[in-house]
Amino acid sequence: MTTVIDGKNVAASVIQTVKSATAALEKSSGVTTGLAVVIVGDDPASHAYVGSKGRMAKECGFKSVQHTLPAETKQEDLAALVATLNADPSIHGILVQLPLPKPLDSEAIIQSILPEKDVDGLSVVNAGKLATGDLKTGLVSCTPAGAMVFVRRTHGEDLSGLNAVVIGRSNLFGKPMAQLLLNANATVTIAHSRTKNLAEVCRNADILVAAVGRPEMVRADWVKPGATVIDVGINRVAAPERGEGRTRLVGDVAFEEVSAVASTITPVPGGVGPMTIAMLMANTVIAAHRAAGQTPPQF
Numbered sequence: 001m002t003t004v005i006d007g008k009n010v011a012a013s014v015i016q017t018v019k020s021a022t023a024a025l026e027k028s029s030g031v032t033t034g035l036a037v038v039i040v041g042d043d044p045a046s047h048a049y050v051g052s053k054g055r056m057a058k059e060c061g062f063k064s065v066q067h068t069l070p071a072e073t074k075q076e077d078l079a080a081l082v083a084t085l086n087a088d089p090s091i092h093g094i095l096v097q098l099p100l101p102k103p104l105d106s107e108a109i110i111q112s113i114l115p116e117k118d119v120d121g122l123s124v125v126n127a128g129k130l131a132t133g134d135l136k137t138g139l140v141s142c143t144p145a146g147a148m149v150f151v152r153r154t155h156g157e158d159l160s161g162l163n164a165v166v167i168g169r170s171n172l173f174g175k176p177m178a179q180l181l182l183n184a185n186a187t188v189t190i191a192h193s194r195t196k197n198l199a200e201v202c203r204n205a206d207i208l209v210a211a212v213g214r215p216e217m218v219r220a221d222w223v224k225p226g227a228t229v230i231d232v233g234i235n236r237v238a239a240p241e242r243g244e245g246r247t248r249l250v251g252d253v254a255f256e257e258v259s260a261v262a263s264t265i266t267p268v269p270g271g272v273g274p275m276t277i278a279m280l281m282a283n284t285v286i287a288a289h290r291a292a293g294q295t296p297p298q299f
């Protein structure tokens with residue numbers, strides 16, 4: 001029997017932990033956890049994600065602020081907003097939604113966020129802490145942190161002897177995912193657009209993670225029988241069967257056929273996506289605890 005991981009359900013249990021930790025911190029230190037999300041431009045998908053982040057932050061008992069800036073925003077104005085949020089003691093987490101519209105320099109903006117407020121884990125300090133195995137004081141990118149919760153639930157804490165293949169090498173997902181798997185003792189391969197014989201590389205994986213952005217790229221014959229398959233891709237495709245002009249979300253994995261081969265698989269929607277938002281809340285309440293000198297909860 002193939003197990004389909006219910007990401008909403010796992011995310012709900014993470015959110016429960018965040019809620020109680022938020023309330024406990026408020027009670028012990030009088031500190032309300034604060035999250036600021038910055039969105040530039042009017043990409044509808046980005047607005048939808050940011051909207052759900054704000055709703056979830058409120059549900060967790062956070063102070064939640066959203067800054068919506070026009071697509072024409074100048075680099076120095078965005079930098080000034082980040083500086084204000086860095087200096088605001090009521091804000092513990094800052095997330096700048098990516099990608100930023102051209103010609104904004106997203107790397108400069110991301111690196112200007114204080115590492116202790118960088119709940120996306122993208123600053124060189126947090127990326128470096130992850131790379132050196134310091135998971136105690138850094139913050140880890142939400143999507144790989146969430147994907148890792150699924151991996152741990154399936155395989156336990158120690159992945160010794162297991163081959164993991166991550167398709168994709170972005171700073172937001174592929175690289176930190178590979179680091180987390182390596183920290184857990186998996187034998188890790190990172191594949192990308194220049195990889196030769198990708199299907200063959202993937203067939204070696206006991207844990208296969210796809211984060212590419214190509215609808216249903218991973219087929220059944222790419223997957224080792226019994227493997228765990230984590231689908232990170234979010235692709236909106238036409239769905240004429242639902243009516244003219246309708247769309248639906250699919251992952252990077254051909255879910256139906258791969259389900260027949262894998263032993264565990266995450267769906268899209270309802271898999272990694274909801275966990276990303278839950279781990280953003282987790283990172284924010286962790287940052288608030290550290291700011292207040294309290295021991296943060298574990299996720």
Ligand SMILES: NC(=O)C1=CN([C@@H]2O[C@H](COP(=O)(O)OP(=O)(O)OC[C@H]3O[C@@H](n4cnc5c(N)ncnc54)[C@H](OP(=O)(O)O)[C@@H]3O)[C@@H](O)[C@H]2O)C=CC1
Nearest residue numbers: 143168169170173192193211212213232233234272273276
């Ligand atoms: N569920 C969630 O919460 C989240 C989902 N996502 C989704 O995950 C996907 C990846 O996101 P992200 O990492 O930011 O994307 P990027 O576009 O930054 O990275 C995509 C990666 O895929 C690789 N790639 C592209 N084409 C191929 C190919 N034909 N074969 C093998 N590798 C290929 C690229 O290789 P190269 O480096 O050589 O160009 C690159 O490393 C997207 O669909 C995104 O929407 C992202 C973040 C959160």
Ligand SMILES: Nc1nc(=O)c2c([nH]1)NC[C@@H]1CN(c3ccc(C(=O)N[C@@H](CCC(=O)O)C(=O)O)cc3)C=[N+]21
Nearest residue numbers: 049096097098099120234268269270271273274276277
């Ligand atoms: N600085 C930054 N950090 C991010 O973490 C970040 C980002 N920028 N830019 C875009 C990507 C994408 N991303 C998603 C978050 C939640 C869902 C999610 O909740 N998806 C639902 C479905 C949502 C729907 O129906 O549209 C699901 O998969 O079930 C998806 C994608 C975070 N990202």
